[in-house]
Amino acid sequence: MRVDTARELKAALSRRLSEAPPGTVVASDAPGSWSGVALGLAPVGPDQVHLAVRLLAEADVRLVLDGLDDAARAEVDVRVIGPVRPQRSPTPEELQRRTRPLVPGLSVAHPTVTAGTLGGFVRRSGTAGLLVLSNNHVLAASDAAAEGDPVLQPGPADGGTDADRVGTLTAFERFVATGNLVDAAVAALDEGVDADPAGYPGGALLADVLAAEDVDPDEAVEKVGRTTGHTRGRITAVEVDGVGVQYDADVVHTFDDQLEIEGVDGSFSDGGDSGSVIWRSSDRAPLGLLFAGSTQGGSNGGGVTFANPLATVLRVLGLTWVSGA
Structure with a gap:
């Protein structure tokens, strides 16, 4: 439908919901004064939109759609989104x-x-x-x-x-x-230890791990780690061979086919962030396992971080990724 028509339908539906008797909206007992229904416009083409209806509870779908004829229902995008909370990153x-x-x-x-x-x-x-x-x-x-x-x-x-x-x-x-x-x-x-695989800042990562050969330089990436928390960076090199990592005073192991990452604002990682999974910002595809870094170099002076391609990790250890989505 055209934007003006959708706005009229939005206003009419909003009035009907506001005039509904108390308790009619199932989600009206949610904390605070929110009814559990949000209305907006969802673009579907040039000068065309659907009425976007976002609900806290599945039980309210029928209430929202009651009174709409078949033509109007075809122009409504109804989604149950559950509770809405601030998207904050852990410190x-x-x-x-x-x-x-x-x-x-x-x-x-x-x-x-x-x-x-x-x-x-x-x-x-x-x-x-x-x-x-x-x-x-x-x-x-x-x-x-x-x-x-x-x-x-x-x-x-x-x-x-x-x-x-x-x-x-x-x-x-x-x-x-x-x-x-x-x-x-x-x-x-251990038995009795619960886990939330989807508990990354912003929610679950994709279920499909990015293939090593599909990881490109200059991709924007993110990670959440024990020491520096949620940080953003970009991939500055791929297929890096001969990365020497000094695990103690006397032992250096070299690594091949690695990813190099720089932080967008300072360092991407620090000691204690080892083990972090790295994902692509554009689509949240997991792509790397952080394991080492330097404190020097990098275009912004924050050093560089190295990561194993996550697809390689899964292959070597015979693992299947769990996104939690």
Whole structure:
């Protein structure tokens, strides 16, 4: 319908809802004074719109549509959207606390490690339930751990103790001197530990992981990590070979086929953000697993961050991504 017609229908429907007897709208008992119905215009073509109806409760669909003839109903876009809340990002202080259910971005670690980041959730053939995804150096203590070891949330650096156990180290890719592709590990959640895979800033990521060959330089990306929280950056290089990562004073492992990211405003990451899942801003497609970074270089002086292509991580460890959507 034309915009003027849609506005007239919007005004008429708004009047009818406002004049409805108390309790007629099922969602009218929602907190505050909101009726549970929002009305707007949804463009569908040049100079053409539908009346956009957004509802808190499914039970109110019939009430909203009553009184509209078939022609008008064909021009109405009705969606039940549930409760609406501010889209805020967790602070680093919140991410470093003991938090249940588990969500991406939280502090997590092996008992002998300081703290890293819970990147997201996956499944693995032969292991029941959800698994936490992070780095080898976070969950498996850089090859020093053994499968079956506990995983804590928060990590020891943030006060985590045996009482904060959330899972069991299940699998990790061991390091070799050169040619590493991933720094990755997974831990199966203990019985009774709940998780929200969709709990990223802004909601769930896509279910489809971006293929490594489809990740392009200059893509805008985001992550949520234990130390710096929710940050934005851009991919500055792909297929980077020979990235030397110094895990301790005497050991350097090199990595091939990596992603390089710079922060948009300062550093994209810092120590403790290792294990964060990185997603593309344009469509929320997951694409990387953050594992290392520098404090120098980068066009804005904030250093650079390196990430394994997430598709490679899943392939190497035999994992399936869980979006929670």
